[in-house]
Each structure stands twice: as structure tokens, then as C-alpha cells.
Amino acid sequence: MDAALLQIEAGESFERLSLRSVARAAGVVPTAFYRHFQSMDELGLALVEESFRTLRAMLRQAREGLPPEHIIHRSVEILVDRVRAHRQHFLFVIRVGSTGNTVLRHAIRNEIRLFTSELATDLARFPVLREWTTEDLQMLAGMLVNTMIATVGAMLDAPVAGPQSEIEIARVAEKQLRLAMLATPHWHSS
Amino acid sequence: MDAALLQIEAGESFERLSLRSVARAAGVVPTAFYRHFQSMDELGLALVEESFRTLRAMLRQAREGLPPEHIIHRSVEILVDRVRAHRQHFLFVIRVGSTGNTVLRHAIRNEIRLFTSELATDLARFPVLREWTTEDLQMLAGMLVNTMIATVGAMLDAPVAGPQSEIEIARVAEKQLRLAMLATPHWHSS
DNA sequence: TGTACATCAGTGAACGCGCGTTCACTGATGTAC
DNA sequence: TGTACATCAGTGAACGCGCGTTCACTGATGTAC
Numbered sequence: 001m002d003a004a005l006l007q008i009e010a011g012e013s014f015e016r017l018s019l020r021s022v023a024r025a026a027g028v029v030p031t032a033f034y035r036h037f038q039s040m041d042e043l044g045l046a047l048v049e050e051s052f053r054t055l056r057a058m059l060r061q062a063r064e065g066l067p068p069e070h071i072i073h074r075s076v077e078i079l080v081d082r083v084r085a086h087r088q089h090f091l092f093v094i095r096v097g098s099t100g101n102t103v104l105r106h107a108i109r110n111e112i113r114l115f116t117s118e119l120a121t122d123l124a125r126f127p128v129l130r131e132w133t134t135e136d137l138q139m140l141a142g143m144l145v146n147t148m149i150a151t152v153g154a155m156l157d158a159p160v161a162g163p164q165s166e167i168e169i170a171r172v173a174e175k176q177l178r179l180a181m182l183a184t185p186h187w188h189s190s
Numbered sequence: 191m192d193a194a195l196l197q198i199e200a201g202e203s204f205e206r207l208s209l210r211s212v213a214r215a216a217g218v219v220p221t222a223f224y225r226h227f228q229s230m231d232e233l234g235l236a237l238v239e240e241s242f243r244t245l246r247a248m249l250r251q252a253r254e255g256l257p258p259e260h261i262i263h264r265s266v267e268i269l270v271d272r273v274r275a276h277r278q279h280f281l282f283v284i285r286v287g288s289t290g291n292t293v294l295r296h297a298i299r300n301e302i303r304l305f306t307s308e309l310a311t312d313l314a315r316f317p318v319l320r321e322w323t324t325e326d327l328q329m330l331a332g333m334l335v336n337t338m339i340a341t342v343g344a345m346l347d348a349p350v351a352g353p354q355s356e357i358e359i360a361r362v363a364e365k366q367l368r369l370a371m372l373a374t375p376h377w378h379s380s
Numbered sequence: 381t382g383t384a385c386a387t388c389a390g391t392g393a394a395c396g397c398g399c400g401t402t403c404a405c406t407g408a409t410g411t412a413c
Numbered sequence: 414t415g416t417a418c419a420t421c422a423g424t425g426a427a428c429g430c431g432c433g434t435t436c437a438c439t440g441a442t443g444t445a446c
Contacts, residue, residue, distance in 0.1 A: 013290020015205035018432060030433080032390045039433095098288050098343060100203020109347065136365070143337060143366045150336040153288060157299065175326070176333045183373035208399060220400080222423045229400095 001047055002026075005088040014044060014096050014104070044096065044104045051089035052111045058082045059115065063122060072181065076174045079148060080166070083155050094153050112149075116141045132189040140180065147176045191237055192216075195278040204234060204286050204294070234286065234294045241279035242301045248272045249305065253312060262371065266364045269338060270356070273345050284343050302339075306331045322379040330370065337366045 003025035008014055012021075019040055023030045037043045062078050083090050097108040120141035123129050129137065151173040158165045193215035197207055209230055213220045227233045252268050273280050287298040310331035313319050319327060341363040348355045 008290070011290065011292060013205050015203050015290065019434090020432060028389085029391055031392080031435090034434085035389050094288055095290055098284055100198070100201065100205065100285055102201060105347075139362050139365045140369065142340075142362065143369065146336050146340040146366075147333060150332075150339075157295075172329050172332065175329045179330065179333065179373045179377060180370065182376050183369045186372050186376070187369060209401090210399060218422085219424055221402090221425080224401085225422050 001043065001050065004043060004047065005092060008092055008095065009088050013099075014092065015099055015101060041101070041103050044101070045107055047089075047092055048096075048104060048107045048111065051086075051093045052115075054082070054086045054089045055093075055111075055115065059118060068126075072174060072177045076151075076170050076177065079151065079173070080155070080170050083152055087156070090152050091156055094149070094156060112145065116145045119145060126184075128184050132187075136187070136189045140184070143180055144177060147173060147180070191233065191240065194233060194237065195282060198282055198285065199278050203289075204282065205289055205291060231291070231293050234291065235297055237279075237282055238286075238294060238297045238301065241276075241283045242305075244272070244276045244279045245283075245301075245305065249308060258316075262364060262367045266341075266360050266367065269341065269363070270345070270360050273342055277346070280342050281346055284339070284346060302335065306335045309335060316374075318374050322377075326377070326379045330374070333370055334367060337363060337370070 003022050004014070004017060007017055007021065007025055017040065019033050020030045022040075022043070023033045026033075037046065058078060062075050066074050093108055096104050097112070099105055116138065120134070120137040123137055123141055124132070129140070132140075151169060154169045155166060158169055193212050194204070194207060197211065197215055198204055202211075207230065209223050210220045212230075212233070213223045227236065248268060252265050256264050283298055286294050287302070289295055306328065310324070310327040313327055313331055314322070319330070322330075341359060344359045345356060348359060
């Protein structure tokens with residue numbers, strides 16, 4: 001799994017990653033691959049699972065002990081932090097999430113839907129949102145998640161442009177989340 | 191180019207599309223490929239260009255003659271319409287836009303940035319947004335574009351679930367765009 | 381504590397296959413004079 | 414109007430290569446009695 005992530009980080013796409021090259025990078029003969037996974041798809045699914053363990057940890061971290069006043073600022077901070085710390089996992093998820101591989105794409109889409117639902121549940125606790133319909137909470141959560149995904153995508157392309165642009169991206173993300181939340185008191189749900 | 195798009199529509203990813211399979215689908219011998227493109231990357235870039243011609247036409251259509259009252263509803267209608275009519279192009283852009291192929295990914299990211307800037311310029315004409323800083327207009331445009339991209343992504347996965355879910359996706363997209371715009375009078379730019 | 385057996389990760393040879401690319405070629409269509 | 418030449422898309426044989434997968438194997442570690 002590490003060998004695969006390393007190669008993706010180096011610019012390879014999971015799609016054209018060969019079983020043999022993964023085995024090679026792992027310092028093992030091609031046939032040894034089969035001792036661990038039946039196919040590259042299975043490797044991919046294992047990576048999806050591992051990656052989303054990271055992401056769920058992030059959501060948990062954001063949930064507990066976030067003072068409501070600075071919740072947006074802190075959330076973006078945590079996101080930036082996590083992307084830096086677990087670059088490979090985010091890279092994998094972002095790159096494979098809209099790829100041609102149907103199995104992996106759906107696995108990731110499902111995890112993101114789950115993620116969005118959890119966020120919607122959290123949002124329901126905000127006083128302003130208490131009266132909102134479930135559908136509208138999902139809608140809002142979806143928008144926030146979309147913004148975060150786009151932010152991660154931009155960050156992963158950013159290191160080329162240096163840390164300055166990373167700060168810029170975080171600033172924009174924070175504004176976007178703030179804007180979305182700013183609308184909530186004026187939304188008549190249902 | 192059609193042969194490549196057809197195979198992508200059939201579930202193949204551009205990444206693992208081979209020169210030979212494209213030639214085969216085009217009813218031509220592999221070597222004939224080189225009469226048209228020097229490499230698969232060049233084919234990809236030509237497809238990026240073709241696809242964004244379609245997308246620019248969409249923006250133009252949305253710009254001209256949209257009565258401000260129903261502008262969001264109509265925009266989503268146009269988007270849904272265009273995705274149905276030019277499914278292959280949207281599929282290509284969405285799938286390749288976050289892929290491992292650096293050349294194509296950057297080409298598409300650049301086009302989307304251009305697209306976002308054009309939208310920002312259009313937004314500047316709204317009375318509510320006239321006083322906004324350029325940066326904030328870009329921020330808002332980025333958010334709207336992100337929402338649209340996510341919507342397209344969902345739509346492209348939807349046909350499996352039938353036309354009912356497509357209507358649902360459009361409804362959510364409309365709400366999300368409406369929510370973002372609802373915040374604008376309350377945003378103190380800069 | 382010693383013996384017998386099972387499990388497990390890794391080995392290395394071999395296979396047939398589709399790949400990208402080269403080369404010299406063909407024959408139809410377009411252009412110049 | 415006729416001739417000579419250039420351009421162009423497509424052909425078909427050939428190459429070397431990396432691929433996924435099979436097979437029977439090895440030797441270390443764990444487990445049962």
C-alpha cells in the first residue's frame with residue numbers, strides 16, 4: 001500500500017499503476033503481490049478504506065472542542081493541517097474519486113456521501129439551523145463538503161507554486177465557508 | 191477524437207486508453223494515428239479544447255438574455271440541458287480534470303480558472319455586487335463554479351439511478367446557488 | 381522440551397498478449413505550369 | 414486541357430518490452446501434542 005501511494009505521489013495515476021511496478025517498489029517479486037491482494041482493484045479499495053480512516057479522524061477532531069465562534073477558521077486550519085500531514089491519502093482520494101475505475105469511484109463517492117451526512121447531523125445542532133428540514137441540511141452540508149473538496153484539490157496542486165499560494169487557498173476557502181453560513185439566518189427552509 | 195470519447199463514455203478512462211484501441215475504434219491501422227496526433231497527450235489536449243468550446247458556448251447562452259429574476263433557475267436548466275446534450279465532453283473533462291496526467295490536468299484547471307474569471311466579470315454587473323473587491327468576486331465565482339462542477343459530477347453518475355435522481359440533483363444545485371447568492375447582501379466585502 | 385505438521389510470504393521460470401513506435405510502401409486527391 | 418509533382422491518410426510487417434497470471438518451489442515462523 002505504501003509503495004502504491006508513493007508512486008501516486010510521484011505523479012503516477014492509480015489507473016496506470018501496474019501490479020508489477022507496485023511489487024517492484026515494494027521490493028518484492030510480482031507473484032508475491034497475490035499474497036496480499038487478489039487484484040489492483042482490491043489494493044485500491046484497501047487504500048480507500050485507509051484514506052477515509054484519516055478523513056474520519058479529521059471530522060472527529062473538528063467536532064470535539066471547537067468553540068462555535070471560531071469554528072470556521074479552526075475547521076479550515078485543521079483541513080490544511082491534515083492535508084499537509086496525510087498528503088498521500090488526500091492525493092489518492094482526489095485523483096481516483098472521479099476516475100474511470102467505476103468500482104473505486106463509487107466506493108469513494110459513497111464515503112463522501114457518508115461524510116456529508118455526518119456533517120449534516122453536526123450542523124443540526126446549531127441554533128440557526130435547528131428548524132431546517134433534513135433535505136436542506138444535506139444541501140448545506142453538501143455545499144460545504146464541495147467547497148472543502150475543491151480546496152483540497154487546489155492545495156494538492158499548490159506546492160508547485162510554494163507555500164504562499166497555500167495560505168491564499170486557505171483564505172479563500174474560509175471566506176467561502178463563511179459566506180455559505182452567512183446566508184443561513186435568511187434561508188426559509190422548506 | 192470521437193473514438194476516444196466513445197470509449198470514455200463506455201467506462202474506459204482516458205489514462206488507460208491505448209493508442210491502438212483508439213485507432214481500432216476509429217477503424218484505422220495503429221500507425222495512421224500518427225497522421226493526426228503525435229501522442230495520446232496531444233489527442234487529450236485537442237479534446238480539452240473541443241470540450242471547453244462547448245462549455246464556453248454554455249456560458250454565452252447563460253449570459254445573453256437571462257432575466258435577472260429567474261437567473262439561477264434558468265442557469266441550472268441550461269446546465270442540465272447542456273450536460274444531457276454533450277455528455278461525452280463533460281465526462282471527459284470531469285474524469286480527466288483530477289487525473290494523474292499532469293499535462294491534461296493543468297490544461298483543464300486553467301480552462302476552469304478562465305471560466306471562473308469570466309463568471310466573476312459577469313457577477314460584477316449585479317447591483318448587490320457592484321461594490322465588491324475583485325478578490326471577493328473571484329471567491330464567489332469560485333464557489334458557484336465548484337457547485338456546478340460537483341453537480342455535473344453527480345449527474346454523470348446519475349443515469350444509472352434514472353431521470354428521477356437527475357431532477358433531484360438539479361433541485362439541490364439550484365438551492366445551493368440560491369443560498370450562496372442569498373448571503374451576498376450581508377457580506378461586507380474587504 | 382522435542383517433534384511433526386501447517387501456515388505463510390516470498391521465489392523464479394515461463395506463458396501469451398497488447399502495447400508504442402519504426403519503416404518503407406501505396407494510392408488517392410490537390411496544385412502548378 | 415494535359416502533364417508532373419507534392420501532399421496526404423492510410424497500410425502492413427516487424428521490433429522489443431512490460432504486462433498479468435500460472436505453476437511448483439522454498440524456507441522461516443507458529444501451533445499441537
